[in-house]
Amino acid sequence: MRAIVIKMAILMGFTVSFVLSLVGTLMSGHFTVASWALSFVVSFIISLILGFIVPTRKLCAFVCEKVGTKPESRKGNLISSLVSDLIYTPIITTSMVLIMLNNAAKHAPASSVPSVGKVLPMSLIVSLVVGYIVILVVQPLFLKMLLRNIKKTMP
Numbered sequence: 827m828r829a830i831v832i833k834m835a836i837l838m839g840f841t842v843s844f845v846l847s848l849v850g851t852l853m854s855g856h857f858t859v860a861s862w863a864l865s866f867v868v869s870f871i872i873s874l875i876l877g878f879i880v881p882t883r884k885l886c887a888f889v890c891e892k893v894g895t896k897p898e899s900r901k902g903n904l905i906s907s908l909v910s911d912l913i914y915t916p917i918i919t920t921s922m923v924l925i926m927l928n929n930a931a932k933h934a935p936a937s938s939v940p941s942v943g944k945v946l947p948m949s950l951i952v953s954l955v956v957g958y959i960v961i962l963v964v965q966p967l968f969l970k971m972l973l974r975n976i977k978k979t980m981p
Contacts, residue, residue, distance in 0.1 A: 830972050835877030837968045838961070842914060843869035845960050846953055850922050853952060861926065868925060869918050876917065882910055907962040915957040919950050 847865035851857050876882075886906035887897050895901045923946050930939045 830969075830976065831883065832878075833972055834883075834968060835874065837972075838910070838965060839870055839873030839877050841964050841968075842957060842960055843873050843918065846915070846918055846957055847922065849952065849956050850919065850926070850949060853949060854926055856930075861929065864929075865922050865926065869922060872918050872921055873914055876914055880913055882913060885909055885913070903962065903966055907958055907965060910961050910965065911954060911958040914961075915953050916950060919953040920946065923949050 843866055847862055847869045851862040851865050854861070886902075886909045889909050890897045890902045890905050893901075893905055895905065897903075897906055923942060927939060927942060927945065
């Protein structure tokens with residue numbers, strides 16, 4: 827079971843980081859492969875750290891239990907996706923905004939770099955919506971794939 831948790835953290839971290847870094851970099855209006863790559867790598871590292879530190883699966887199960895649903899149900903998937911989104915997305919988005927604004931400050935006049943207060947709210951809203959949709963779609967797919975692979979390897 828631990829192997830599934832580790833693989834799930836890696837797959838989800840990679841996917842969410844890939845999409846959120848792409849969306850964030852495109853939203854900045856200054857997309858470059860280098861800025862996207864930096865955003866993706868940092869985001870992936872953050873998501874891996876969170877994935878190994880935060881017991882997301884247990885938190886999702888706890889919230890589902892409090893709501894009176896099973897985590898593997900349709901309603902449970904909606905709730906689990908929201909819990910995961912609320913854990914990962916604000917931390918990743920805030921980090922990415924700070925890194926990109928810091929990077930912009932190094933390459934542009936200070937007066938042309940927007941403040942965190944102007945950039946973060948819209949980035950957070952967009953990232954929460956996009957992150958929720960991505961998690962809602964891929965989390966059950968990855969889980970089915972991993973469980974299928976485990977069943978194949980069992981005698």
